[in-house]
Amino acid sequence: MSKQNNITEKISLRKCVGCQKLFERTSLIRIMSEKSSGNILIEPEKKHYGRSVYLCKNEYCLKNALKKNKLSKSLKKKISDTNLEKIKGYFKAS
Numbered sequence: 001m002s003k004q005n006n007i008t009e010k011i012s013l014r015k016c017v018g019c020q021k022l023f024e025r026t027s028l029i030r031i032m033s034e035k036s037s038g039n040i041l042i043e044p045e046k047k048h049y050g051r052s053v054y055l056c057k058n059e060y061c062l063k064n065a066l067k068k069n070k071l072s073k074s075l076k077k078k079i080s081d082t083n084l085e086k087i088k089g090y091f092k093a094s
C-alpha cells in the first residue's frame with residue numbers, strides 16, 4: 001500500500017469528445033442529457049441523472065464534436081437548435 005497509488009486512483013479521467021484525449025474531470029465541461037426530462041444541461045448539479053459527455057473548455061473541441069455529430073451520438077439524442085445555441089453560448093462566455 002503506497003500513498004502514491006491511492007492518489008492516482010482518486011484522479012478521475014474523462015475523455016473529451018472533441019479531441020479524444022483524457023483529462024481530469026475538473027478541467028472539462030460536462031454536458032448532460034437528463035434522463036427524466038430529456039433536457040440538455042451544462043455542468044449539471046449532482047441531483048441530475050442522465051447520459052453525459054465531456055468537452056474541453058475551448059471552441060475547437062466543441063466544433064470538432066459538432067462537426068462529426070459526436071455530441072449527439074454520445075448523448076444518444078438529437079440536439080435541438082435551442083440547446084445548441086445554449087452550449088455555444090456557454091463556450092463563448094467562458
Ligand SMILES: [Zn+2]
Binds near residue numbers: 017018019020061
Ligand atoms: Zn478536447
